[in-house]
Amino acid sequence: xxxxxxxxxxxxxxxxxxxxxxxxxxxxxxxxxxxxxxxxxxxxxxxxxxxxxxxxxxxxxxxxxxxxxxxxxxxxxxxxxxxxxxxxxxxxxxxxxxxxxxxxxxxxxxxxxxxxxxxxxxxxxxxxxxxxxxxxxxxxxxxxxxxxxxxxxxxxxxxxxxxxxxxx
Amino acid sequence: xxxxxxxxxxxxxxxxxxxxxxxxxxxxxxxxxxxxxxxxxxxxxxxxxxxxxxxxxxxxxxxxxxxxxxxxxxxxxxxxxxxxxxxxxxxxxxxxxxxxxxxxxxxxxxxxxxxxxxxxxxxxxxxxxxxxxxxxxxxxxxxxxxxxxxxxxxxxxxxxxxxxxxxx
DNA sequence: ACAAAAAGTAAGGCGCGCCTAAAAATATCT
DNA sequence: AGATATTTTTAGGCGCGCCTTACTTTTTGT
Numbered sequence: 001x002x003x004x005x006x007x008x009x010x011x012x013x014x015x016x017x018x019x020x021x022x023x024x025x026x027x028x029x030x031x032x033x034x035x036x037x038x039x040x041x042x043x044x045x046x047x048x049x050x051x052x053x054x055x056x057x058x059x060x061x062x063x064x065x066x067x068x069x070x071x072x073x074x075x076x077x078x079x080x081x082x083x084x085x086x087x088x089x090x091x092x093x094x095x096x097x098x099x100x101x102x103x104x105x106x107x108x109x110x111x112x113x114x115x116x117x118x119x120x121x122x123x124x125x126x127x128x129x130x131x132x133x134x135x136x137x138x139x140x141x142x143x144x145x146x147x148x149x150x151x152x153x154x155x156x157x158x159x160x161x162x163x164x165x166x167x168x
Numbered sequence: 169x170x171x172x173x174x175x176x177x178x179x180x181x182x183x184x185x186x187x188x189x190x191x192x193x194x195x196x197x198x199x200x201x202x203x204x205x206x207x208x209x210x211x212x213x214x215x216x217x218x219x220x221x222x223x224x225x226x227x228x229x230x231x232x233x234x235x236x237x238x239x240x241x242x243x244x245x246x247x248x249x250x251x252x253x254x255x256x257x258x259x260x261x262x263x264x265x266x267x268x269x270x271x272x273x274x275x276x277x278x279x280x281x282x283x284x285x286x287x288x289x290x291x292x293x294x295x296x297x298x299x300x301x302x303x304x305x306x307x308x309x310x311x312x313x314x315x316x317x318x319x320x321x322x323x324x325x326x327x328x329x330x331x332x333x334x335x336x
Numbered sequence: 337a338c339a340a341a342a343a344g345t346a347a348g349g350c351g352c353g354c355c356t357a358a359a360a361a362t363a364t365c366t
Numbered sequence: 367a368g369a370t371a372t373t374t375t376t377a378g379g380c381g382c383g384c385c386t387t388a389c390t391t392t393t394t395g396t
Binding site (some may be wrong): 197199209210212213225229230301 | 342343344345346
């Protein structure tokens with residue numbers, strides 16, 4: 001029994017790739033995985049053997065590759081993280097979908113579960129109650145482009161910035 | 169000339185450690201760095217040689233370790249990313265400072281610059297114009313604990329969730 | 337000054353994850 | 367079926383980043 005925490009980032013990528021490929025083709029081939037991950041086919045074999053050893057995939061040489069129940073559960077968890085991150089980046093921060101996807105790929109292995117959950121809550125809040133939340137559409141996008149245009153805003157005198165102590 | 173992008177996560181950690189240690193002691197010793205990064209002193213030597221070769225630190229065997237101007241600039245960029253992330257996690261998402269710091273450590277090497285900048289903007293917006301933004305204090309924290317309590321909220325019938333297509 | 341302690345360095349090893357080149361298994365075509 | 371093309375696996379190598387062990391340099395105490 002392997003917990004999702006003990007997988008390396010690379011192994012998570014393989015699991016995620018297998019999951020996505022399996023959605024469309026019933027089973028994944030090594031070649032597909034290699035193409036999906038921009039990796040050589042020979043690199044895939046080793047990864048598959050490890051995932052097989054952990055019983056996350058059904059793997060036998062020259063045979064079809066499928067996820068075990070446990071593997072699928074973990075893969076879904078990973079995909080969930082990716083989607084949650086991407087959704088947050090797009091809906092809240094206003095990042096382009098394409099950039100958000102790329103960023104999510106980089107980040108997904110390194111954001112603690114607790115943070116993901118909080119961030120889902122936040123996106124949900126923004127999406128659910130637009131009158132209270134700040135999405136890109138409801139104010140933040142405008143602020144991003146034009147800054148604070150509220151004449152009466154008492155903060156506009158004392159600007160706040162994040163600076164390193166010794167920064168010039 | 170080395171750009172900040174070409175440094176490995178590990179090298180960034182070393183640079184960051186040297187920066188923080190130098191803030192308090194004028195110069196860093198290998199032992200301090202080892203302790204700071206929970207790494208053996210012998211592992212430090214190799215890293216220092218690489219950073220020295222890239223002219224990010226002034227390094228000579230048995231001598232004091234200081235940052236070059238370029239090294240300091242990059243270190244400040246790294247620290248900035250860490251602080252920006254942490255601030256966002258705390259002020260916007262309401263994560264405990266301690267957890268936020270740990271999370272920032274894990275994430276800081278993997279969040280694209282453009283995302284960091286957007287996220288700084290967002291935190292700034294929330295902090296700057298609390299009447300418009302949603303910080304932990306101004307509504308989101310309450311929502312997190314109690315959910316949407318607006319009786320008239322027309323969204324509360326059609327719940328939205330992030331789900332994998334095949335998820336049970 | 338000189339032995340003892342502390343700090344730093346060198347050499348060699350290990351795991352991970354990728355690569356290339358070549359061999360083996362499988363699929364396809366006539 | 368037999369030749370050919372495709373896919374997969376094996377074998378061996380490389381870089382990174384960490385480790386341990388042993389050695390050298392510097393600092394410290396008397």
